[in-house]
Amino acid sequence: MTGEPFAPLTVGVVLAMAVVTYLTKAGGLWLLGRVDLSDRAAAALDALPGAVVVAILAPAVVTAGPPTWLAAGVTVIAARRTGSVLAALLLGVGTTVFFRTAF
Amino acid sequence: MSSDPDPDGGGVDEVRFGPTGVRDGYLRCVPVALGVAGYGVVFGVLAREAGLSVAEATLMSATVLAGAAQLVAVELWADPVPVVAVVGTTLVVNLRYLLMGAALRPWFRHLAPRHAYASVFFTADENWALTMGELRSGSRQGAFLLGSGLAVWSFWVVATVVGATAGSLVGDPARYGLDFALTAVFLVIATELWEGRSTVAPWAVAAAVAVLTEAALPGRWYVPCGALAGALTVVIRRDG
Numbered sequence: 001m002t003g004e005p006f007a008p009l010t011v012g013v014v015l016a017m018a019v020v021t022y023l024t025k026a027g028g029l030w031l032l033g034r035v036d037l038s039d040r041a042a043a044a045l046d047a048l049p050g051a052v053v054v055a056i057l058a059p060a061v062v063t064a065g066p067p068t069w070l071a072a073g074v075t076v077i078a079a080r081r082t083g084s085v086l087a088a089l090l091l092g093v094g095t096t097v098f099f100r101t102a103f
Numbered sequence: 104m105s106s107d108p109d110p111d112g113g114g115v116d117e118v119r120f121g122p123t124g125v126r127d128g129y130l131r132c133v134p135v136a137l138g139v140a141g142y143g144v145v146f147g148v149l150a151r152e153a154g155l156s157v158a159e160a161t162l163m164s165a166t167v168l169a170g171a172a173q174l175v176a177v178e179l180w181a182d183p184v185p186v187v188a189v190v191g192t193t194l195v196v197n198l199r200y201l202l203m204g205a206a207l208r209p210w211f212r213h214l215a216p217r218h219a220y221a222s223v224f225f226t227a228d229e230n231w232a233l234t235m236g237e238l239r240s241g242s243r244q245g246a247f248l249l250g251s252g253l254a255v256w257s258f259w260v261v262a263t264v265v266g267a268t269a270g271s272l273v274g275d276p277a278r279y280g281l282d283f284a285l286t287a288v289f290l291v292i293a294t295e296l297w298e299g300r301s302t303v304a305p306w307a308v309a310a311a312v313a314v315l316t317e318a319a320l321p322g323r324w325y326v327p328c329g330a331l332a333g334a335l336t337v338v339i340r341r342d343g
Contacts, residue, residue: 004156005156005157005158005159006156006158006159006162007156007159009183009184009186010155010156010159010184011159011162012186013184013186013189013190014159014162014163014166014167015166016186016190017163017166017167017172017173017176017189017190017193018163018166018167020190020193020194020197021167021168021169021172021193021197021200022223022224024194024197024198024199024200024201024204025197025200025203025204025223025224025226026204026220026223026224027200027201027204028200028201028202028203028204028205028206028207028208029204029205029207029208029211029219029220029223030204030220031201032201032202032204032205032208033205033208033212037201037202037205039341040337040338040341040342041338042202043337043338043341044334044335044337044338045198045199045201045202045334046199046202046337047305047333047334047336047337048195048196048198048199048330048333048334049171049196049199049296050293050296050297050302050305050306050309050333051305051306051309051329051330051331051332051333051334052171052175052192052195052196052326052329052330053171053175053289053292053293053296054293054306054309054310054313054329054330054333055309055310055312055313055325055326055327055328055329055330055333056175056178056289056313056326057286057289057290057293057310058309058310058311058313058314058329059313059314059317059325060286061286062310062314068283068286071283071287072286072287072290075287075290075291076290076291076293076294079290079291079294079295080294084141085138085141085142085145085288085291086141086144086145088287088290088291089145089284089287089288089291092283092284092287092290093280093281093283093284093287094280096280096283097280
């Protein structure tokens with residue numbers, strides 16, 4: 001947050017994220033050889049990343065105005081058509097800037 | 104999950120772990136890692152915008168190595184850092200790695216534990232998929248995950264440095280569009296996670312619960328509430 005390259009709290013949070021992430025990566029190999037995961041638990045875990053992304057997006061998009069809705073539409077279409085992250089981002093951000101300036 | 108070949112049926116116990124597998128994995132993954140690098144640049148820029156230094160953003164990419172979780176963390180980042188929300192959401196987003204690690208078991212249980220547990224650090228969505236394809240097609244290269252993961256890791260870390268450095272250089276002129284950039288990244292991730300009609304119900308529930316929770320509760324509670332509601336929808340539909 002300051003001019004320092006590393007803030008102690010930030011480093012602590014980053015390392016905690018690293019530990020938690022490694023536990024999930026190693027945990028499947030270790031734990032799931034010993035415990036059987038039910039199909040529905042597996043389906044729920046599989047659905048979580050998408051649900052997190054949608055939960056982040058929904059309030060931001062719903063409470064935004066028409067420029068953001070249009071830009072969101074452009075971003076999704078561009079992502080599906082081009083398959084390129086950067087192209088979709090540039091088109092989406094460009095659309096936002098354009099509509100905010102135009103209206 | 105249950106579509107793995109019979110672990111004892113195809114000479115899986117001959118799984119090897121050596122430099123050839125590392126090299127093959129790395130080289131085969133380079134084209135995929137180039138795509139990952141695109142996300143890495145974006146992550147670097149957005150991490151810088153959120154208040155992380157170049158060094159901190161790079162440390163995160165080098166030690167966490169989980170694209171979606173890192174972008175979610177940056178979205179939640181504030182001053183002071185909401186520690187519980189960031190670490191807790193990281194866990195929730197990454198729980199799917201449990202399934203991916205379990206899928207590696209038929210091959211990895213034949214490796215020395217130090218090889219297996221060092222390799223899984225380098226699990227990312229992209230190289231895991233590549234590795235599963237390789238192993239299922241009969242390859243006995245146990246080091247393929249490590250090699251392909253090193254490709255993803257090296258491109259991801261370098262791209263983060265590039266993005267964060269560029270994010271330091273672009274000042275206010277680019278800023279007015281950048282508040283949409285994080286939304287746009289999640290929209291792109293959502294299109295990649297979209298699995299057709301089965302995705303409609305959990306996502307609709309996640310969105311509705313998130314919007315209602317956001318109006319009712321302070322802070323970031325709408326993220327775990329919406330996400331858990333969406334995941335529960337999947338469970339309930341399977342029962343119904």
